[in-house]
Amino acid sequence: MAIIGRIAVHVFKESVRDKVLYNLVLFAVLLIAASYLIGQLTAGQDVKIIKDLGLAATQIFGLFIAVFIGIGLVSKEVERRSIYSLLSKPIRRHELILGKYAGLVLTLAVNVVVMAATLYLVLGYMSWVESEEFKATWLRPAADPAMLPAIFLVFAQLALVTALALFFSTFSSPILSAVLTFGLYVVGHFNADLRNFESVVDSTAAAYLARALYYALPSLAPFDVKAAVVHGEPVTFGYVAMTTGYGAAYVAALLLAAVFIFSRRDFK
Amino acid sequence: MSTPAITLDGLTKDYAVGFWRPRPHRALDQVSLEVATGEVLGYLGPNGAGKTTTLKLLMQLIYPTAGTAEILGCPAGDVDASLRLGYLPELPYFYDNLSAEELLIYFGGLFGLSTADARERATTLLDRVGLGAARHQRLRRYSKGMLQRVGIAQALVNDPEVVFLDEPMSGLDPVGRRDMRELIRQLGAEGRTVFFSSHILSDAEALCSRVAIMARGKLIATGRIADLAFEVRGWELVVSGASADDVRALGLEESTREVDGRQVIELAIDQPPDRILPELARHGAQVVSLTPRHESLEDYFMRVVSQPGEAS
Numbered sequence: 001m002a003i004i005g006r007i008a009v010h011v012f013k014e015s016v017r018d019k020v021l022y023n024l025v026l027f028a029v030l031l032i033a034a035s036y037l038i039g040q041l042t043a044g045q046d047v048k049i050i051k052d053l054g055l056a057a058t059q060i061f062g063l064f065i066a067v068f069i070g071i072g073l074v075s076k077e078v079e080r081r082s083i084y085s086l087l088s089k090p091i092r093r094h095e096l097i098l099g100k101y102a103g104l105v106l107t108l109a110v111n112v113v114v115m116a117a118t119l120y121l122v123l124g125y126m127s128w129v130e131s132e133e134f135k136a137t138w139l140r141p142a143a144d145p146a147m148l149p150a151i152f153l154v155f156a157q158l159a160l161v162t163a164l165a166l167f168f169s170t171f172s173s174p175i176l177s178a179v180l181t182f183g184l185y186v187v188g189h190f191n192a193d194l195r196n197f198e199s200v201v202d203s204t205a206a207a208y209l210a211r212a213l214y215y216a217l218p219s220l221a222p223f224d225v226k227a228a229v230v231h232g233e234p235v236t237f238g239y240v241a242m243t244t245g246y247g248a249a250y251v252a253a254l255l256l257a258a259v260f261i262f263s264r265r266d267f268k
Numbered sequence: 269m270s271t272p273a274i275t276l277d278g279l280t281k282d283y284a285v286g287f288w289r290p291r292p293h294r295a296l297d298q299v300s301l302e303v304a305t306g307e308v309l310g311y312l313g314p315n316g317a318g319k320t321t322t323l324k325l326l327m328q329l330i331y332p333t334a335g336t337a338e339i340l341g342c343p344a345g346d347v348d349a350s351l352r353l354g355y356l357p358e359l360p361y362f363y364d365n366l367s368a369e370e371l372l373i374y375f376g377g378l379f380g381l382s383t384a385d386a387r388e389r390a391t392t393l394l395d396r397v398g399l400g401a402a403r404h405q406r407l408r409r410y411s412k413g414m415l416q417r418v419g420i421a422q423a424l425v426n427d428p429e430v431v432f433l434d435e436p437m438s439g440l441d442p443v444g445r446r447d448m449r450e451l452i453r454q455l456g457a458e459g460r461t462v463f464f465s466s467h468i469l470s471d472a473e474a475l476c477s478r479v480a481i482m483a484r485g486k487l488i489a490t491g492r493i494a495d496l497a498f499e500v501r502g503w504e505l506v507v508s509g510a511s512a513d514d515v516r517a518l519g520l521e522e523s524t525r526e527v528d529g530r531q532v533i534e535l536a537i538d539q540p541p542d543r544i545l546p547e548l549a550r551h552g553a554q555v556v557s558l559t560p561r562h563e564s565l566e567d568y569f570m571r572v573v574s575q576p577g578e579a580s
Binding site for chain 2: 002007014018080081084085088089090091092266267
């Protein structure tokens with residue numbers, strides 16, 4: 001456990017020192033600021049737009065961090081041959097994979113918290129400057145705590161995407177890993193369509209294949225409750241727990257597969 | 269007899285070559301070797317002989333096709349062995365964004381050292397390899413030679429009993445090579461077992477109690493350099509008290525250069541020194557040194573490999 005922790009801290013330190021990370025955080029902050037300006041121009045809808053944009057920006061910037069750092073976690077070590085000295089230390093290969101994963105999830109957690117805090121600050125400021133009559137037109141309060149489940153699920157989804165990126169990078173090139181991860185990210189949002197594929201096609205084989213794919217591919221749409229939250233629909237604790245549980249199981253399976261592949265690899 | 273520090277038993281590694289129809293290529297073929305505790309062993313061979321493959325098998329960066337490798341009685345790759353060994357990879361590379369000190373603290377932590385202990389150890393080691401002044405500099409700004417020195421420091425972070433060095437002299441300037449030789453000598457004097465690979469015979473000559481010689485994946489000879497019947501290809505004769513004219517009179521001006529007032533004469537194999545020395549003595553020259561020039565490792569391999577059975 002101590003070894004996994006030390007590797008995780010090293011990953012966190014490295015990504016913090018990578019200028020890319022600062023840029024991404026800066027971009028998120030700028031985007032939220034821009035969304036505030038848009039809000040100024042659209043009477044009545046401003047809070048909704050800012051919540052929408054803020055949550056979407058958190059997700060997209062998190063996604064870029066998860067994929068672009070995720071694919072490099074292992075492959076960069078192999079490519080630059082730093083893995084040679086690292087693996088000669090008293091660590092087991094599965095500890096390396098788990099430590100790397102934990103480190104990037106920690107990095108993402110810090111990022112998501114910073115972005116969420118920025119969003120709440122912007123919304124809190126709006127609430128503070130607006131008149132009471134104007135606030136009465138808002139569906140939900142500006143700094144609405146109901147956004148927290150949505151933010152948490154964005155984070156859970158990013159943790160799953162990180163596991164995908166890490167899994168692919170244990171056996172394919174960084175570029176291919178990025179393509180596969182982004183591909184699955186998109187597919188994951190439309191996965192539910194595969195479930196009822198038999199109502200579209202006649203072939204039983206195709207329907208079974210679609211059903212198998214539905215279970216094998218990650219379902220990412222359930223993690224996306226931004227629209228519901230912004231429009232004031234409730235997201236229950238049970239739903240969040242179920243979705244998180246699904247994510248955790250999927251992550252566990254991916255990490256297990258990554259460890260299986262990585263432990264058998266020759267570093268020529 | 270105590271357990272050898274390193275034992276290779278029939279160690280074999282095949283790589284698949286070719287994408288469409290992969291065929292096995294034997295990179296290492298049935299290598300068996302024992303290295304006693306405290307021994308400094310030079311693992312020599314030309315490029316592609318299987319030296320790095322052997323070291324990677326010992327670190328379990330790759331898995332053997334057949335055979336076993338043991339370090340201090342533990343199977344290679346075992347955490348108990350890793351705790352007691354250090355490894356310098358060939359042309360090492362680390363993390364751009366860390367300083368040398370941070371790298372050593374990170375690696376020290378993997379051995380269970382506290383940050384304070386690891387920092388203290390880092391300071392000692394970086395001073396030892398001559399990087400004390402650059403310890404806070406990010407590794408991205410390090411030269412190849414400096415990275416090699418960091419590589420040595422990280423290999424010693426756990427005060428290892430067995431040290432593996434893969435081509436430790438490569439990428440180093442003459443001063444670096446001298447420092448590295450001195451360091452290896454010290455490691456041996458401290459009682460550590462040192463296993464280092466090189467493709468240059470002279471690297472090993474002054475340092476090793478024993479050498480193992482590899483060619484085309486096979487171990488072709490082991491023993492002391494003096495016993496390994498390297499062919500003499502000529503001599504280097506240094507004399508003082510003779511002028512350039514004296515040397516010219518002997519018809520040796522082509523192969524002579526003057527260094528610090530001394531004549532350094534390269535003698536070919538058909539110019540044995542016993543024929544030339546009396547002549548030089550008649551001109552009033554005194555012999556400063558006479559060193560045989562051995563064939564290069566490459567020549568040795570070419571000879572031994574083409575005539576199997578000649579190696580001792």
